[in-house]
Amino acid sequence: MKKVQERPNWTEARQLKGRKADLVDHKMFQGEFKAEKTEFQGANVVKLQAWPAGEEGPPESFAVSDPSEFRHQDLEDNGQEGVDQSVWYSWSAYEEESMPLDLRWSQADESRWRFTFSLPSDAKCFGLGERLSGVNLRGREHTLFAYSDALHIPSLDTMYMSVPFLVVKHQKRYYGVFLDSPAWQKWNLDMDLDETAKIDLLSRRGWTLFMFVAETLPDLLAAYTTLTGRSNLPPDWALGYHQSRWSYGNQETFLSVAEQIRESQIPCDCVVLDIDYMDEYRVFTHSKKRFPEFKESIDKLNAMNLKTTCILDPGVKKEERFSVYADGKKRDFFVRRGDGRSFIGKVWPGASVFPDFLRHDVRVWWAAQHGFFVDNNIQGVWNDMNEPCFLDKPCPLPPDSEQLPADKNQGFVQQAPEGKVGHFEVRNLYGFQMARASFEGLLALRPEERPFVLTRSGYSGVQRYSAVWLGDNMSWWEHLALSVPMLINVGLSGIPFCGVDVGGFGGDCSQELLIRWYELGIFYPFFRNHSSMEGAVQEPWVFGEEAENKIRHLVEMRYKLLPYLKRLFWEHVRNGAPILRPLFWAYPNDDNAYGIDDQFLFGNDIMVAPIVKRGHDSRVVYFPPGRWIPLENKNEIIAGGGYKLIKHELGKVPAYVREGTIIPTSSAIQSTAEYEEAQITFESFGDSAIGIYLEDDGTSFEYENDGYNEWLLRVENGEFKADCANYGYIAPDRTYLVDINGECSQVKLPK
Ligand code: MIG
Numbered sequence: 001m002k003k004v005q006e007r008p009n010w011t012e013a014r015q016l017k018g019r020k021a022d023l024v025d026h027k028m029f030q031g032e033f034k035a036e037k038t039e040f041q042g043a044n045v046v047k048l049q050a051w052p053a054g055e056e057g058p059p060e061s062f063a064v065s066d067p068s069e070f071r072h073q074d075l076e077d078n079g080q081e082g083v084d085q086s087v088w089y090s091w092s093a094y095e096e097e098s099m100p101l102d103l104r105w106s107q108a109d110e111s112r113w114r115f116t117f118s119l120p121s122d123a124k125c126f127g128l129g130e131r132l133s134g135v136n137l138r139g140r141e142h143t144l145f146a147y148s149d150a151l152h153i154p155s156l157d158t159m160y161m162s163v164p165f166l167v168v169k170h171q172k173r174y175y176g177v178f179l180d181s182p183a184w185q186k187w188n189l190d191m192d193l194d195e196t197a198k199i200d201l202l203s204r205r206g207w208t209l210f211m212f213v214a215e216t217l218p219d220l221l222a223a224y225t226t227l228t229g230r231s232n233l234p235p236d237w238a239l240g241y242h243q244s245r246w247s248y249g250n251q252e253t254f255l256s257v258a259e260q261i262r263e264s265q266i267p268c269d270c271v272v273l274d275i276d277y278m279d280e281y282r283v284f285t286h287s288k289k290r291f292p293e294f295k296e297s298i299d300k301l302n303a304m305n306l307k308t309t310c311i312l313d314p315g316v317k318k319e320e321r322f323s324v325y326a327d328g329k330k331r332d333f334f335v336r337r338g339d340g341r342s343f344i345g346k347v348w349p350g351a352s353v354f355p356d357f358l359r360h361d362v363r364v365w366w367a368a369q370h371g372f373f374v375d376n377n378i379q380g381v382w383n384d385m386n387e388p389c390f391l392d393k394p395c396p397l398p399p400d401s402e403q404l405p406a407d408k409n410q411g412f413v414q415q416a417p418e419g420k421v422g423h424f425e426v427r428n429l430y431g432f433q434m435a436r437a438s439f440e441g442l443l444a445l446r447p448e449e450r451p452f453v454l455t456r457s458g459y460s461g462v463q464r465y466s467a468v469w470l471g472d473n474m475s476w477w478e479h480l481a482l483s484v485p486m487l488i489n490v491g492l493s494g495i496p497f498c499g500v501d502v503g504g505f506g507g508d509c510s511q512e513l514l515i516r517w518y519e520l521g522i523f524y525p526f527f528r529n530h531s532s533m534e535g536a537v538q539e540p541w542v543f544g545e546e547a548e549n550k551i552r553h554l555v556e557m558r559y560k561l562l563p564y565l566k567r568l569f570w571e572h573v574r575n576g577a578p579i580l581r582p583l584f585w586a587y588p589n590d591d592n593a594y595g596i597d598d599q600f601l602f603g604n605d606i607m608v609a610p611i612v613k614r615g616h617d618s619r620v621v622y623f624p625p626g627r628w629i630p631l632e633n634k635n636e637i638i639a640g641g642g643y644k645l646i647k648h649e650l651g652k653v654p655a656y657v658r659e660g661t662i663i664p665t666s667s668a669i670q671s672t673a674e675y676e677e678a679q680i681t682f683e684s685f686g687d688s689a690i691g692i693y694l695e696d697d698g699t700s701f702e703y704e705n706d707g708y709n710e711w712l713l714r715v716e717n718g719e720f721k722a723d724c725a726n727y728g729y730i731a732p733d734r735t736y737l738v739d740i741n742g743e744c745s746q747v748k749l750p751k
Contacts, residue, residue, distance in 0.1 A: 028107035031055070031206065043176070043214040043223035046099065050113075051206025058206035060417040061180050062429055063228050063460035100213050101168065101175055108200070111404035113207065115199040117177065119190045123170040124594055125197075126582070127492040128187065129163025129458075130470055132156050134597045135485040135582060137166070137189055143399045144185040146428050146457045148389035150472040150506065152479065157399050160387055160471045161458045162428040163493040165224060166197075167217070169584075169594070174220040176212030178227075181205070182428040182459055184397055184404070202397075202404040205416075205425055217492075217585055218577060225494045225576030229464040233569050234497060236672040236698030237307050238380065238452040238467070239562060240269030241555050242528035243539065244309075244501075249276035250290040251297050257539070258301045262670070266540050266552045267559045269671045270307045270380065272530070277310060281349035282317045284324055284372040295376045302377055305673040309380030309454065310373060314388050314434055315352030318344060324369060328355060333362045335423070338408025345390035354388055357433035358414045358426055366434075367441030374445040380452040381438045383466070386431035387457045397424055431457025432465075439465035448700050454526070460494065467497035467526045475504030475535060480517055481612035485597045487524065491578025496569065498580075499526030508536040511543040512614065515650050518551050520610040522558040523602045523655070525565075525579040550651030556668060557631075557653050561606075563664035563680060567694050568603040579603065587624045596622055605661040605691075606631065609646070610654045618647045627659035629685045634742060662691025662713045672698065681737040681744065684715040693722075693749075695731050702729065711749055715740055720747055727751045 031052045038045050051058040101117040108114040119125070125137040132152055133140070144162035164185055168175040179185060183203035190197060201207060210227065214220035243261060248254045254271065261268045277294075279285040286294040298308045316325050316334070328334055334353035335343045344351050355362050373381055396411055397404075407413060410422030423430075435455035442451035453466040462468065470486055473479040483500040490498045502521035503509040509517070509531065518540075521527055531538045540551040558565075568579045578585075581601040583593035599609040599622060607628065609621040623640035630636050632653050638644060648654055657663060667679040675698065682691065696708040706728035714721040720738040738747050 028109065032057075041223040041226050042216075042219035043212045044100075045213075045223060045227075046211040048105070048209045048211070049206065050105070050107075052204065055206065055418065058208050059181075061208060062182070062432065063180050064208075100211050101170075101177070103177070103209075103211060105209070109403065111202055111204050112402060113201040113203065115179065115201070115209065117197050119168065119195055119197045120170055121195055123168050125166055125168055125189050127163070127165050127167040127176075127489055129165070129460075129490060129493045129495070130159045130161040130468075131486065131489055132159060132482065133485065133489070135488050136594070137489070139190060141191055141399070142187045142189065144187070144428060145395075145397055145399075145424075146387035146431060147395050148385070148387050148456075148471070149395075152471075152473055152482075158395065160431070160456045161462070161468060161490075163458070163460050163462075163495070165228075165460055165493050167220065167492050169217070172215070174212075174214045174217050176210070176214070176220050176224050178210040178212070178224065178460065179207060180210065180460065181207040182426045184401065184424060184427070186399065200402075202401060203425055204404065204407075205418075205421065217588060218575065221492065221494065221576045221578070225463070228461040228494055230494075230573055230576055231463045231467075231496055231569070232450055232701070233566070233573055233696065233703060234467070235379075235450040235452055236562070236566070236675060237269040238497075238526075239565055239569075240527070240672045241267060241558060242270040242272055242309065242526075242530075243268055244272030244274065244528050244530035245537070245539070246531070246533050247274035247276035248272075249274075251293060254291075255297055255300060258304055258306050260539070260541060261306065262304055264541050264548060264552065265670065266548070266555050267668075267670050268306060268555070269673075270309055271301060272380075272382065272528070273308060273310045275311055275313070275348055280317070281313075281347075282319075282322055282324070283312060283315075284369045286376070298377050305671040307379035308377075309382050309452070310378050311382045311384050312438065313347060313385040314354055314357070314383075314430075315345060315347035315349060315385065316355065317349035318342075318351040318353050325353065328353070328365070331361075331365065333359070333365060335412040335414060337412050338406075338410070338422070343412035345388070346392035347385060347390060354412070355434075356414050357430060357437055358416060363433060363437040363440065366437040367444060370438065370441035370445055374442070380454065381442060383431065383435050383438055383453065383455040383457075386434045386455060387427075388430050396427075428459045431455055432459040432462050435462060435466040436464075450699060450701065458495070463495045463497070467499075468495055469498065469526060469528065469530075470500045472505045472532070473500050475507040475509035475513060475531070475538070477513060477612060477614050479504055480513065480520065480610075481598060483520065483524070484600055484610070484612070487580050488578075488582045488600055491580050492582070494576065496572040496577075496579050497525050499524035499528060501528065501530040503529050503531055503538040504535075505530060506532050506535055509538040511547050512650065514538055514540075514543065515547060515550050515554075516611055518554040519652070519654050520608070520612070522554050522561075522653070523580065523600075523606075523608050525568075527558060553651060554653065559669055559672075560665045561663070562666050562672065562675060563693060564603065564606070566696075566698075567664070567692055570694050571603070583607070583622070583624060590624055592622055593624060602655070605658050605663065607656045607658070608654055609656070611648050617649055618645055620644070621646045621656075623656070627686075628656040629659055631655040631657055631663075634683075634685065657685040659686040660689045661685050662689045662715060664691065664693045664713075676732050677734060679735045679737060681739050682713055682715075682720070682747070683739045684720075684741075687715070687718055687740070689715045696729055722747070722749050724750050
């Protein structure tokens with residue numbers, strides 16, 4: 001570990017030291033600088049690092065995955081080269097060659113760094129994590145500084161998550177700009193219409209900037225996720241449908257929702273407990289008043305094949321008799337203000353203190369508290385308010401900031417590996433490290449099971465630990481529409497497991513909106529209906545039988561597609577691909593594909609074109625070249641390569657399959673617990689088609705040790721063939737069928 005260094009005195013601008021790295025016009029910089037270059041996963045990658053004089057190097061990165069710590073990605077096994085094997089070689093060429101996109105950097109001020117790169121007018125920008133924006137992020141500023149603002153209106157800038165990875169598509173190339181610093185960043189993506197992007201970074205620590213150049217978007221994502229890690233395969237149940245509300249606040253409600261779910265026969269895997277399950281909002285407790293038989297209730301749900309996910313906030317109620325507080329205080333695990341006094345923020349439990357998740361010992365301690373969940377047979381953990389968000393404090397650093405306050409004036413200080421730093425220097429890591437503690441806790445306590453963690457805040461690499469949802473949307477048509485580009489950009493930021501609240505969180509959801517939301521929501525990688533107590537209820541059955549029937553049909557389609565969805569997560573594990581993809585992922589040379597914000601690919605074989613406007617029952621759909629077959633109507637073939645007006649009645653599945661594809665589907669099940677026994681049908685869309693079918697136990701990590709089965713499927717002139725690519729999982733006897741033009745027959749899969 002590096003020693004705590006006294007901060008150099010920056011205020012006095014010095015002359016350039018003659019280093020070639022200083023070829024840019026920064027007069028301020030007096031630290032150290034390194035440029036290196038390498039190649040992996042088909043991408044050329046340049047790494048620039050700068051750090052203050054006197055330090056030994058740039059700050060330790062938490063985003064860049066350490067292969068020894070990260071067990072869920074065995075790159076060698078996949079025959080892929082990992083970043084740990086690649087060698088960075090020092091890049092003196094930086095002195096002569098210019099950087100990709102002509103990137104330059106300078107130290108603009110004592111605490112401000114400025115990066116610029118060119119954005120030719122035909123370049124497009126994507127990624128950057130959670131942005132309230134259409135797919136192309138150009139033409140506005142994007143501040144990355146984790147913040148909770150529940151009013152998601154177009155002027156909203158700072159959001160819960162901060163992922164400083166931008167994808168730039170220019171001509172035939174895909175560039176990735178990853179500024180690995182968890183401090184405040186503002187990306188101006190050609191707001192000034194001068195074909196230039198400018199990033200301001202407010203930090204007194206150093207930084208690492210990676211610049212990727214790839215020939216294809218999949219290559220770029222493969223490289224970025226090799227660096228920052230990938231999600232493991234989620235447990236099957238987490239891919240099912242989750243039913244939530246703020247709150248199912250007592251045992252009776254909780255149980256009756258579960259019963260209602262099973263009665264309605266709407267497939268479901270999980271019921272969620274929001275903050276009111278706790279004893280006066282004390283973390284790792286439950287209310288004995290409202291949940292007198294807490295564990296028994298959860299077990300009742302388990303017996304109905306319903307898992308429980310519980311919310312967990314970072315704030316610990318400041319109260320001497322509360323053991324988590326007393327213990328954490330004794331160990332000095334809570335953050336302190338610059339003057340050394342305890343930092344106190346107001347959240348649901350009232351005055352609260354906050355663990356310093358940057359510290360390994362604090363994370364281990366917090367992880368151990370997850371015994372509360374495991375002992376109560378609670379399966380999932382949902383991290384909220386972890387920007388962190390306080391009810392009594394405004395945004396700590398406004399978007400027009402030009403200076404970073406002194407370390408002691410950043411709310412509180414945290415313990416970085418190199419020593420104490422102001423909170424703002426590392427703020428974007430707070431939620432990331434909390435989610436990590438939840439993941440590592442569940443993994444340590446239930447090592448045989450894939451954990452499920454959901455988080456609101458996060459940073460690059462959060463995909464290693466958690467799924468994300470995009471916070472407090474509203475029951476607005478605008479937010480239904482926005483979910484598509486927002487989730488596309490989250491996926492292009494390396495985070496595959498994502499969703500928004502189906503039905504909208506705030507406000508009252510109408511019947512029409514709810515049904516339309518399910519039409520789209522069944523394709524969210526993370527699929528949950530959640531709403532605020534301030535709005536009307538929006539469970540699938542609240543609008544009567546007709547609406548319920550429609551929603552049941554839609555959720556059934558989600559479960560039917562489970563084998564295909566599982567395959568998509570396999571793709572992510574293998575190459576970092578998102579689940580929900582923009583059209584240009586698969587059609588990079590089709591210019592039309594870049595202008596589409598209201599359609600997406602669910603894997604490369606299914607295209608979704610939802611209705612996102614009130615009162616509309618038809619829409620124009622762009623069909624990329626090829627031929628397309630409605631998922632629910634194999635008799636219709638739509639010629640691609642153009643726009644078509646499509647009639648779309650309420651309650652229909654808005655999806656089209658690429659001709660020539662085999663989609664593996666499951667027979668009807670009420671939860672993924674029944675999946676092992678389900679019949680699998682290989683549905684051929686077209687007379688000749690290909691597909692992949694994968695099997696694993698859906699719960700353990702055995703798939704990392706070859707414990708999975710994989711078949712390459714083919715239908716040729718009406719004949720079915722399967723080649724076994726891997727056989728390492730002994731599946732229970734199940735029936736396989738092939739469906740060619742509506743004719744079903746049983747098939748055997750070779751081992
Ligand atoms: O201040 O736990 O985004 O999903 O229901 C609100 C209550 C705190 C915000 C989350 C929302 C959750 C709510 N939380």
